[in-house]
Amino acid sequence: MSTIDKTATVPAPRENSDHNGPLLEVKDLHVEFHTRDGVAKAVNGVNYSVDAGETLAVLGESGSGKSVTAQAIMGILDMPPGKIPQGEILFRGEDMLKMSDEERRKIRGRKIAMIFQDALSSLNPVLSVGYQLGEMFRVHHGMSKKDAKVKAIELMDKVKIPAAKARVSDYPHQFSGGMRQRIMIAMALALEPDLIIADEPTTALDVTVQAQVMDLLAELQREYNMGLILITHDLGVVADVADKIAVMYAGRIVEQAPVHELYARPAHPYTRGLLDSIPRLDQKGQELYAIKGLPPNLLKVPSGCAFNPRCPKATDLCRTEIPALVPVTEQDGADLPGRKSACHFWKETIHG
Amino acid sequence: MGRYVVRRLLQMIPVFLGTTLLIFLMVHSLPGDPVLAMFGDKGADPATLAAKRHELGLDKPLWQQYFFYMRDMLLHLDFGTQIRNGLPVTDVLGDAFPITLQLATLAFAIELVFGITLGVIGGLRAGRLADNAILIFTLLIISIPVFVLGFIIKMVFAFNLGWIQPNVSTEPQWGELLAPAIVLGCLSLAYVARLTRTSMAENLRADYMRTAVAKGLPRRRVIGVHLMRNSMIPVITFLGTDIGALMGGAIVTESIFNIKGVGGVIAESISRREGSTLVGLVTILVIVYLVTSLLIDLLYAVLDPRIRYA
Numbered sequence: 001m002s003t004i005d006k007t008a009t010v011p012a013p014r015e016n017s018d019h020n021g022p023l024l025e026v027k028d029l030h031v032e033f034h035t036r037d038g039v040a041k042a043v044n045g046v047n048y049s050v051d052a053g054e055t056l057a058v059l060g061e062s063g064s065g066k067s068v069t070a071q072a073i074m075g076i077l078d079m080p081p082g083k084i085p086q087g088e089i090l091f092r093g094e095d096m097l098k099m100s101d102e103e104r105r106k107i108r109g110r111k112i113a114m115i116f117q118d119a120l121s122s123l124n125p126v127l128s129v130g131y132q133l134g135e136m137f138r139v140h141h142g143m144s145k146k147d148a149k150v151k152a153i154e155l156m157d158k159v160k161i162p163a164a165k166a167r168v169s170d171y172p173h174q175f176s177g178g179m180r181q182r183i184m185i186a187m188a189l190a191l192e193p194d195l196i197i198a199d200e201p202t203t204a205l206d207v208t209v210q211a212q213v214m215d216l217l218a219e220l221q222r223e224y225n226m227g228l229i230l231i232t233h234d235l236g237v238v239a240d241v242a243d244k245i246a247v248m249y250a251g252r253i254v255e256q257a258p259v260h261e262l263y264a265r266p267a268h269p270y271t272r273g274l275l276d277s278i279p280r281l282d283q284k285g286q287e288l289y290a291i292k293g294l295p296p297n298l299l300k301v302p303s304g305c306a307f308n309p310r311c312p313k314a315t316d317l318c319r320t321e322i323p324a325l326v327p328v329t330e331q332d333g334a335d336l337p338g339r340k341s342a343c344h345f346w347k348e349t350i351h352g
Numbered sequence: 353m354g355r356y357v358v359r360r361l362l363q364m365i366p367v368f369l370g371t372t373l374l375i376f377l378m379v380h381s382l383p384g385d386p387v388l389a390m391f392g393d394k395g396a397d398p399a400t401l402a403a404k405r406h407e408l409g410l411d412k413p414l415w416q417q418y419f420f421y422m423r424d425m426l427l428h429l430d431f432g433t434q435i436r437n438g439l440p441v442t443d444v445l446g447d448a449f450p451i452t453l454q455l456a457t458l459a460f461a462i463e464l465v466f467g468i469t470l471g472v473i474g475g476l477r478a479g480r481l482a483d484n485a486i487l488i489f490t491l492l493i494i495s496i497p498v499f500v501l502g503f504i505i506k507m508v509f510a511f512n513l514g515w516i517q518p519n520v521s522t523e524p525q526w527g528e529l530l531a532p533a534i535v536l537g538c539l540s541l542a543y544v545a546r547l548t549r550t551s552m553a554e555n556l557r558a559d560y561m562r563t564a565v566a567k568g569l570p571r572r573r574v575i576g577v578h579l580m581r582n583s584m585i586p587v588i589t590f591l592g593t594d595i596g597a598l599m600g601g602a603i604v605t606e607s608i609f610n611i612k613g614v615g616g617v618i619a620e621s622i623s624r625r626e627g628s629t630l631v632g633l634v635t636i637l638v639i640v641y642l643v644t645s646l647l648i649d650l651l652y653a654v655l656d657p658r659i660r661y662a
Contacts, residue, residue, distance in 0.1 A: 106568065109568030
């Protein structure tokens with residue numbers, strides 16, 4: 001695993017704000033979907049925070065609630081059927097869930113922007129990319145069509161799209177997958193937001209392009225000192241760019257840790273399972289480990305720890321009591337800053 | 353693009369020949385005799401009939417009649433004359449077409465404005481009360497035949513309430529044509545509403561709509577620019593073919609309200625076995641239809657950049 005530059009060490013706060021504390025703080029967030037078959041509890045009390053210039057990776061398999069949390073932060077959940085029964089989303093200390101629609105709209109795109117997974121379907125097929133990029137400036141800054149186009153070309157240059165000037169009037173389907181994702185990034189970056197949420201930005205791309213896109217994202221993040229929430233299920237992507245990781249399972253965070261410590265010593269059996277299922281060159285020819293079973297049905301989450309039916313170490317305690325997310329310490333009781341685990345047996349998992 | 357237009361125009365030639373031949377054969381296979389019909393119930397002696405037939409060229413074999421007809425049409429732009437009163441078909445059409453155009457414009461405006469409005473309302477509130485009310489309304493209209501709807505409107509508004517004249521005058525004002533235009537536009541209005549509604553409701557869930565919201569665009573812009581541009585594409589196709597159909601005149605509606613439009617002339621020509629008038633009219637209408645559909649296809653590329661013409 002390569003070492004990374006700690007993006008948090010880059011100085012220069014970007015805006016004068018009275019608020020000292022994390023840029024974004026999610027507190028005890030719950031999201032549920034009321035469907036015909038019952039209430040699906042997609043997010044059950046998530047807590048995390050991101051500082052300016054910091055990258056938080058949210059890791060988890062499909063249906064673990066990582067995207068839903070992001071959509072709740074953006075305010076783009078479909079409500080109904082979605083509902084946020086409790087929780088707070090503090091942006092610069094202000095609870096966004098209590099804001100009016102208009103206030104939230106002004107934050108979207110300008111302060112918090114989002115990069116979506118599939119750039120082809122996420123870009124409007126009948127509008128030119130120049131129009132879609134320029135729209136940000138026209139709507140939020142009231143720029144003229146002509147000025148917005150100049151800005152759009154600048155943005156396309158910024159994300160290294162060749163011949164930006166010639167391609168500004170092209171449509172999304174005329175670009176390659178990697179270029180499209182660059183356009184998505186340019187669009188999120190347009191108004192230099194404080195926070196970017198990237199929802200599996202590289203999933204639809206091939207491996208070489210993945211690396212290019214991630215490098216670009218990391219570079220721009222450093223340049224603008226933005227906070228970044230990177231949602232992914234790709235452990236390889238995370239290792240290179242993230243500062244800290246939150247692992248989600250069945251709508252809960254099961255482990256939180258600085259990136260390298262998590263890889264070195266996981267404190268939750270689920271994280272260990274994820275790490276063991278990465279193919280490794282030194283274990284060529286051996287059978288690859290896989291976590292047995294299926295992700296839980298969100299309509300009927302197992303009692304106790306949601307991971308217990310698939311956990312190799314589950315005991316009766318795990319089937320009855322939900323483990324809290326508790327700080328993890330060294331064997332001698334010394335603090336491990338930023339580390340938390342939601343397992344009854346974290347001690348055995350990390351030290352054993 | 354240019355090559356595409358040329359190819360489409362060339363494709364019109366076989367379509368044009370085929371439709372005229374078909375109409376020609378169909379008219380001549382109808383029972384009845386236009387020359388006999390000229391003299392009414394009294395009839396005439398066989399010599400006069402034969403002389404008249406010879407004068408009109410009706411005694412020649414069918415293929416010759418078709419050949420001469422086409423030759424006159426293509427070389428001299430002569431679409432033939434009406435047998436009954438000797439008027440050139442172009443003059444007959446020249447009188448009838450403006451009225452049909454007026455009626456078609458009004459009907460088209462009604463279906464465009466109300467159809468899309470209802471569709472947008474239904475699409476944005478899919479599954480709720482307004483959507484269901486519109487669904488019932490449109491289904492009702494689709495299931496009522498035009499002649500029933502026409503008669504109901506005529507009965508209620510002309511005879512019972514006396515708001516409108518039962519028959520439209522020969523030089524109709526816009527106001528007079530409102531009731532027939534509603535009858536004519538109603539069916540398409542319902543289709544436009546259903547089509548718009550479905551298209552909107554479907555695109556509302558598209559990923560790019562989520563992106564548009566995430567960009568912090570106001571709702572008006574999200575709906576008006578991002579949703580509408582995508583949702584209108586299938587609706588435009590339907591409206592395009594409908595323009596062609598409306599130009600062809602509305603036989604039933606025009607006869608209910610006694611409008612002297614293209615539909616009325618066609619109905620009259622069929623009942624009098626006026627082959628040449630009918631073929632002339634239909635030929636001109638086929639050209640109108642082909643040109644409008646070409647224009648719509650070209651408009652398509654403007655609306656949806658993914659469509660390429662080669």
